Amino acid sequence: MKYKWLISLLGILFSSFASAQTVSNVVARQVGGTVEITYNLDMPADISVQLSLDGGESYTITPKALTGNIGQGIKPGHNKIVWNLLADSTDWDIKNARFKVISKKLDKLTFTIRGVSFTMVFVEGGTFTMGASFEQRSVAENDENPPHQVTLKSYYIGQTEVTQELWNVVMGSNQAYYKKGGKYPIESVTWDDCQNFVKQLNKLLASELGEKSFALPTEAQWEFAARGGNTIDTDIYKYSGSESVGLVAWFADNGSKITHSVASKKANKLGIYDMSGNVWEWCEDFYSDYSNYPQIDPIGSGDGNRHVYRGGCVNSPSTCCRVSYRNCATPGTRTPYLGFRIVCR
Numbered sequence: 001m002k003y004k005w006l007i008s009l010l011g012i013l014f015s016s017f018a019s020a021q022t023v024s025n026v027v028a029r030q031v032g033g034t035v036e037i038t039y040n041l042d043m044p045a046d047i048s049v050q051l052s053l054d055g056g057e058s059y060t061i062t063p064k065a066l067t068g069n070i071g072q073g074i075k076p077g078h079n080k081i082v083w084n085l086l087a088d089s090t091d092w093d094i095k096n097a098r099f100k101v102i103s104k105k106l107d108k109l110t111f112t113i114r115g116v117s118f119t120m121v122f123v124e125g126g127t128f129t130m131g132a133s134f135e136q137r138s139v140a141e142n143d144e145n146p147p148h149q150v151t152l153k154s155y156y157i158g159q160t161e162v163t164q165e166l167w168n169v170v171m172g173s174n175q176a177y178y179k180k181g182g183k184y185p186i187e188s189v190t191w192d193d194c195q196n197f198v199k200q201l202n203k204l205l206a207s208e209l210g211e212k213s214f215a216l217p218t219e220a221q222w223e224f225a226a227r228g229g230n231t232i233d234t235d236i237y238k239y240s241g242s243e244s245v246g247l248v249a250w251f252a253d254n255g256s257k258i259t260h261s262v263a264s265k266k267a268n269k270l271g272i273y274d275m276s277g278n279v280w281e282w283c284e285d286f287y288s289d290y291s292n293y294p295q296i297d298p299i300g301s302g303d304g305n306r307h308v309y310r311g312g313c314v315n316s317p318s319t320c321c322r323v324s325y326r327n328c329a330t331p332g333t334r335t336p337y338l339g340f341r342i343v344c345r
Contacts, residue, residue: 022041022042022043022045022103022105023039023040023041023047023101023103024039024040024042025038025039025040026038026039026101027039031082033084033085033086034082034083034084034085034086035082035083035085036080036081036082036083037049037080037081037082037083037101038078038079038080038081039078039079039080039081039101040077040078040079041074041075041076041077041079041103041210042076042210042211042212043076043105043210043212044073044074044075044076044106044109044208045074045103045104045105045106046071046072046073046074046103046104046106047069047070047071047074047079047081047101047102047103047104048062048070048071048101048102048104049062049063049066049070049081049083049099049100049101049102050062050063050099050100050102051063051098051099052096052098052099052100053096054096055096055098056098059098059099059100063083063088063099064087064088065083065084065085065087065088066081066082066083066084067081067082067084068080068081068082069081073106075208075210076208076209076210076211076212077207077210081101105122105154106122107121107122108120108121108122108159108271109122109156109344111205111208113166113169113170113201113204113205114169115169116165116166116169118158118159118160118162118163118166119158119159119160120156120157120158120159120342120343120344121156121157121158121159121225121270121271121272122154122155122156123152123154123155123156123157123221123224123225123229123270124154124229124230125151125152125153125154125155126151126152126224126229126230127149127150127151127152128149128150128152128223128224128227129147129148129149129150130147130148130149130150130220130223130224130290130324131144131145131146131147131148131290131324132144132145132146132147132324133147133236133324134236135236135237135238136238136322136323136324139238139319139322140324141325141326143289143290143326144290144324144325144326145290146290146291146292148290148291148292148293148294148295149294149295150220150224150294150295150296150298151294151295151296151297152220152221152224152296152297153297153345155217155221155343155344155345156343156344156345157217157221157222157225157272157341157342157343157344158272158341158342158343159263159271159272159273160183160185160262160263160272160273160274160341161185161186161262161273161274161278161279161281161339161340161341162185162186162197162339162340162341162342163182163183163184163185163186163262164176164179164180164181164182164183164184164185164186165181165182165183166186167186167189167197168181170197170200170201170204171196171197171200174186175188175189175193176188176336177336178258178259178336180259180261182261183261183262183263184259184260184261184262185259185262185274185278185279185339186339186340187259187279187335187336187337187338187339188334188335188336188338189282189334189338189339189340190331190332190333190334191216191282191307191329191331191332191333192331192332193334194216194282194340195216198213198214198215198216198342201214201342202214209344212344212345213344213345214342214343214344215284215342215343215344215345216282216283216284216340216342216343217281217283217284217341217342217343218283218284218285218297218298218299218300218343219283219284219285219298219300219308219310219326220295220297220298220299221343221345222275222281222283222310222311223310223323223324225270225272225275226240226268226272226275226276226310226311226323227240227268227323228240228241228268228269228270229269229270231269231270237323238322238323239276239318239321239322239323240268240272240275240276240311240321240323241266241267241268241269241275241276242266242268245276245277245318245321247265247266248265248266248267248268248274248275248276248277249265249274249276249277249278249312249318249321250264250265250274250277250278250313250314251276251277251312251313251314251316251317251318251320251321252314252315252316252317252318253318255277255278255313255314255315256314257314257315258314259278259279259314259336259337260278260314262274262278265277265278274311275310275311275323276311276312276321276322276323277311277312277313277314277316277321278311278313278314278339279311279313279314279337279338279339280309280310280311280312280313280316280327280335280337280338280339281309281310281311281338281339281340281341282307282308282309282338282339282340283307283308283309283310284299284300284307285299285300285301285307285308286300286301286302286303286304286305286306286307286308287300287301287304287306287307287308287326287328288300288301288304305330306328306329306330306331307328307329307330307331308326308327308328309327309328309329309338310325310326310327311325312325313337313338314337315337316337
């Protein structure tokens with residue numbers, strides 16, 4: 001009797017498998033008294049399976065006899081779940097049974113290389129006003145205008161600036177001017193240096209990334225994260241996480257013109273540190289003027305001779321630490337106050 005129940009439900013598995021956006025290429029097949037469910041995952045996620053007994057109107061049952069790539073922090077790539085149906089209850093009316101695999105993106109991803117860990121924070125995609133928005137306009141520079149609508153896909157961004165210890169394990173040496181090591185931000189890196197870093201990082205973590213990769217943030221990704229992403233509500237700040245620059249930033253008035261350990265000031269609403277102050281941060285884009293037109297995942301001009309950098313530094317006045325403030329330099333520029341953070345996209 002149980003075997004007939006297994007065959008009947010298996011037919012439904014093939015025809016009604018549902019998945020969230022990070023799950024693809026789902027295949028289910030019977031292996032003896034079990035069903036093997038294979039799927040591809042494009043980013044690390046928490047994975048669960050739910051069962052419906054009313055033709056998919058509601059999913060209220062969580063099967064118990066599941067093993068394999070299910071649960072918290074499942075890595076991207078080709079994964080498999082084994083469902084021991086015979087070990088689960090047989091009291092269900094399975095005429096209208098349906099089930100689905102659910103993926104929940106992780107709020108944070110932590111990677112470790114040779115004992116050095118770093119964390120990426122999830123930024124849910126959305127639409128925002130980039131540039132001289134109303135809280136910036138009294139002090140906004142000409143190149144922050146016109147304010148314009150930008151829509152971005154979801155991505156992960158570094159919780160902190162890239163540290164000297166991470167740079168050292170990836171690149172094999174510490175080229176910072178302020179060689180403090182550990183959790184202090186790497187600086188004195190050119191835009192080209194940063195590109196070499198992300199290439200090496202992608203090689204070292206290829207098995208964990210799947211089809212994703214690390215990169216410098218675009219200017220729009222940087223600003224959206226600095227503003228707090230979709231957490232923006234009635235509290236809209238000039239700086240990343242506060243209207244009081246001293247709470248969130250090491251800058252000219254409190255930084256003593258030397259870099260400080262990352263994450264030693266208050267985070268913004270997404271839990272990201274130092275997007276105002278400490279060191280300037282390179283972006284992917286060439287510097288170019290803004291447009292009035294709404295944009296989707298912009299990457300600035302396709303060519304030029306200067307790249308954008310953002311956020312202010314320990315040697316900057318407060319106005320340079322604003323979330324919309326822009327600066328730029330040639331890709332070979334190297335200063336003790338210029339570093340970067342990364343995105344995963």
